[in-house]
Amino acid sequence: MSELLGLSMILFTIGAVGVLVRRNALIVFMCVELMLNATNLAFVAFAREHGTLDGQLAAFIVMVVAAAEVVVGLAIIIAIHRSRGSISVDDVRQVRG
Amino acid sequence: MRSGARASKPPVPSRLGRWATSHLRERGCPVTAFGVVAPIVVIAALGLLFARKAVHAALALAVVMIGLAVLYAANGAPFLFAVQIIVYTGAIMMLFLFVVMLVGVESGPDAVSEPIPGQRVAAAFVGLAFGAMLVIGVAQVVSNGFSVPKAAVEDDNVEGLAALMFGPYVLAFQFTAALLVTAVLGAMVLAHQERLTPQETQAEAAARRLREFAEDGRHPGNAPTPGVYARHNAVDAPALLPDGTPLESSVPGSLVRRGQVVPPPVTRGPGNSPAKRPAGDKEGEHRE
Numbered sequence: 001m002s003e004l005l006g007l008s009m010i011l012f013t014i015g016a017v018g019v020l021v022r023r024n025a026l027i028v029f030m031c032v033e034l035m036l037n038a039t040n041l042a043f044v045a046f047a048r049e050h051g052t053l054d055g056q057l058a059a060f061i062v063m064v065v066a067a068a069e070v071v072v073g074l075a076i077i078i079a080i081h082r083s084r085g086s087i088s089v090d091d092v093r094q095v096r097g
Numbered sequence: 098m099r100s101g102a103r104a105s106k107p108p109v110p111s112r113l114g115r116w117a118t119s120h121l122r123e124r125g126c127p128v129t130a131f132g133v134v135a136p137i138v139v140i141a142a143l144g145l146l147f148a149r150k151a152v153h154a155a156l157a158l159a160v161v162m163i164g165l166a167v168l169y170a171a172n173g174a175p176f177l178f179a180v181q182i183i184v185y186t187g188a189i190m191m192l193f194l195f196v197v198m199l200v201g202v203e204s205g206p207d208a209v210s211e212p213i214p215g216q217r218v219a220a221a222f223v224g225l226a227f228g229a230m231l232v233i234g235v236a237q238v239v240s241n242g243f244s245v246p247k248a249a250v251e252d253d254n255v256e257g258l259a260a261l262m263f264g265p266y267v268l269a270f271q272f273t274a275a276l277l278v279t280a281v282l283g284a285m286v287l288a289h290q291e292r293l294t295p296q297e298t299q300a301e302a303a304a305r306r307l308r309e310f311a312e313d314g315r316h317p318g319n320a321p322t323p324g325v326y327a328r329h330n331a332v333d334a335p336a337l338l339p340d341g342t343p344l345e346s347s348v349p350g351s352l353v354r355r356g357q358v359v360p361p362p363v364t365r366g367p368g369n370s371p372a373k374r375p376a377g378d379k380e381g382e383h384r385e
Contacts, residue, residue, distance in 0.1 A: 002239065003131055003135070004131070004168065005235060005239065006232075007135050007138065009228065009231050009232050009235060010228075011138065011161070013224060013227065013231065014142045014146060015142070015145075017221055017225065018145055020223060021220045021221055022146070024151055024154075026151045026196060026197060027148070029193075033158065033185075034142060034145060034161060037161065037185070040181075041165055041168065041169075044168070044172055044174050044177060045172065048173050053261055056254075056258060057258055057262055060180060060258065060262075063181070063184050064184075064276070064277065066185075066189070067188065067189060068277050068279075068280035070192055071283075071284045072280050075287035075288040077200070078196060078200070078287070081199075
């Protein structure tokens with residue numbers, strides 16, 4: 001259980017660093033997915049530890065939400081790519097003050 | 098029986114070995130599956146950080162997801178194993194790859210340049226500090242609590258999940274349904290492109306071509322084919338005019354706009370006229 005949690009934390013940290021470091025919007029998005037997966041792993045580990053299925057159900061709902069989020073997020077990336085021909089997160093600075 | 102035989106086998110168990118075997122025995126935890134899968138998953142996740150191209154990052158993420166699916170299967174979550182493979186690896190990663198293809202494999206920002214100086218180092222530092230905080234927090238929680246007696250996870254995993262989902266958690270289930278419908282509508286609205294001008298009919302196109310031919314002498318027929326058969330085996334190589342200059346109208350316009358057109362060959366020069374190129378080149382001999 002503790003090793004699963006450790007792996008989950010390592011993956012979450014890698015995802016967080018990736019979100020901060022990478023500049024390709026697609027890869028940033030993949031790093032968000034990695035973080036969601038890491039939390040899912042923690043859910044499964046805790047469900048195993050408690051001997052109940054609630055954690056697995058939470059992981060399943062996270063998966064559904066992630067699927068919806070990916071659909072909308074990729075549509076946004078496509079729209080941005082269409083309007084400005086780039087998917088670098090540095091180029092999207094229209095609304096900054 | 099078997100585990101007892103295994104535990105009595107090591108003659109002089111080291112401290113680590115004793116710890117590992119007792120760990121194995123008392124938890125019944127699939128440490129072996131974890132030991133195989135976890136390094137692969139971590140290395141693939143690091144690949145997400147260091148990959149230059151979005152395609153490589155997507156493949157690394159697929160490896161991570163399959164590895165996590167194996168861990169789910171080994172930790173009493175067979176339903177999540179199937180869902181992880183089907184939803185994440187099957188649907189989400191395919192969607193990612195579709196978008197990578199749509200926006201162009203090469204079109205991402207280059208990984209080298211850094212618009213804000215020092216941003217990458219600072220971000221990596223902040224991320225690692227965040228990870229350390231996470232480790233400390235979770236370790237505190239785990240070491241303090243958890244006197245929960247460990248019951249066996251039921252064998253009827255799917256039935257148990259269904260009973261939970263349609264019992265106490267039915268409201269969350271309904272909300273995910275609403276969320277999915279909203280996401281579908283949102284994706285359609287965001288990715289849909291409204292047609293601003295009416296589509297040109299065939300007769301109108303023919304009339305326009307002949308009008309352009311009459312006005313500026315533009316050829317009304319097909320555009321010239323790319324230089325595929327002459328020097329290259331893909332359509333991104335422009336055809337060469339008799340004086341050796343590339344003909345830009347012979348490659349698709351989207352490639353020209355992306356700057357993905359193969360440059361003309363270096364065989365041109367004062368002493369090496371392209372008009373004297375060997376005829377053998379035309380016989381489908383592909384040169385890189």
